[in-house]
Amino acid sequence: MTLHTRITEAIRNTASRPALIAYITAGFPNKETFRAQLSAVGAVADVVEIGVPFTDPMADGTTIQRSSRVALDQGVSLRWILESLSAPGAKPKAPLLLMSYLNPLLAFGLDKLPKAAAQAGIAGFIIPDLPYEECDDMRTALDAEGLALVQFVTPVTPDERVSLLAHASTGFVYAVSMTGTTGKNVAVPQDVLDYFGRAKQLSSLPICAGFGIRSAEQVRKLAPYVDGVIVGSALVEVIERGEDPAAFLRALRE
């Protein structure tokens, strides 16, 4: 099984409930607790997104801007993340993805990145500022190790383009629940549910909804329309308040 199909399987094999994909910013609130936090989150979530902090996170709201800044101030880098994932110790069963803006990946070097990521136990990448038209080189590089490159669809994406992006994606399709940055609370109106439904029909990969997912009620409402939900800012805020991320994730499923 290639790495990207491991992600797809992990999302599909959740019986009747939607898969839970959890986002954490690597090294937030500090470097020392990264691995323990990853284990705790990975024990509940079906897939974990590890955020690589960047100075200019243009698709992110204030929460992830803040967590990224704290991580950067402590010297968190992609190199540090991969080294720390490669250190001995138990790792979660849940497949791991790296969520990174493009520039830190370019700086690492696309020649070295796929192998280093695969060796560190990474199964794929989410790159919010790398649209389909610009992704050929990245796609080719990641394919060599079977790593996923997750494509986004949004409420303003025309249907033909949803098909194109769903076809080009690997792992799953990241369906943005609203136009805007991460972290805002959304009511999930009927037209957005309809868009998820359309995306699901147009895709052979799982559709996972992200941006603004905060409550068990939202997850229940989304469940018939999507294969998974992505929780980012709300989880980072739980961690920021010093609360238990695993308990928060379990509560989302209730």
Added chain:
Amino acid sequence: MRTQPVPLDTPTLLANVMSDVYPDARGRFGPFGGRYVPETLVPALDRLQAGVDRYLHDSDFLAELHSELDTWVGRPTPLTHARGLSQRWGAQVWLKREDLTHTGAHKINNSVGQVLLARKLGAKRVIAETGAGQHGVATAAACARLGMPCTVYMGEIDMERQAPNVGRMKLLGATVVPVTSGDKTLRASVDEALRDWVSDPNGTYYCLGSAVGPHPYPYIVRELQSVIGREAREQMLKMTGSLPDIAVACVGGGSNAIGLFHPLVKDRGVKLLGLEAGGIGTGLGENAASLAYGTPGVLQGTYSLLLQDENGQIRETQSVSAGLDYPGVGPEHALLMSIGRVKYEAVNDDDALAALAECCAVEGILPAIESSHALAGAKRFAHANRGTKILIGLSGRGDKDMPTLQRTVLKGLA
């Protein structure tokens, strides 16, 4: 996207530049440029591209644009023979007076064109970022003139050092949003404007002020600013009988420079020189000279040269001039440098301020601190090349810089 520095095929790229093929269909200037944005903005950029294709060279649109430029902006701007500087520098110095445009800088050329385009595209509101405040003021003025609501994002640090412009934007009816994230200057303002746009990609028009950002912005801005170079070229021929030996402009994102250079690129006999903000030194974090000291990477939608660390994190910049205080540069400049058609150098804060004072004293013109970088670079060139004819893009006036000048040039003068 280039993963490794690719050896450039300079002769082919240069030939392509000379036959004006850039940007190509993918928004590339050779290896630079492109469109690195969240998926939410892709349909909006597609619509913008369609609008650009339909209107930017359409005769009715151009008639409307030129009517605004002639009767409201005050174009054509004069070409002034700088007699005092010529004598002192041992050169023939000519100033293209963008400082005399309405609102006081070249930024208005772009704003009025883009706000007209926004109206054609049916946008309900216009947003803009601003560093020195000149693009914010220009966009606020164009929006007031053309009846569009306007919101301007401005870094907290810039609001302080360019305070007079904040009041002007408010008087012109714009909402000014202080940006407290990131570096609190121009770059953070672009990030915030992009976040606003991503929240309402259908109803909002993002009026980007420099030749940076995702395609088609570097192209739109170049086309709208090229009026500077077209006029200056014609004026030089008419008033002096020949083209200059060199054309000089300051470069932050690079909008006034590309506007001056683009119509002169094919004139091989004209040297082109861009001056970046050298700040207080050559080290990372001490300047804003992306071409002089940067490395390739992707920031705010485009692949160009950036001031970044070894992990691809963008570094904070340092310059006395808010308008040049940006860690990236337009992709077309990156190409023009890599093929050697334009030379780029850095000018430090002190030399820029000294040039500003000299221009005030002998020409009776207070230039913007940004433009003073071009003056300082031209002076350096004049001293090394006696008797040459120099065309300087005087991109804006310095009234907005009074708070900074009080703290620097005027300090100690009773």
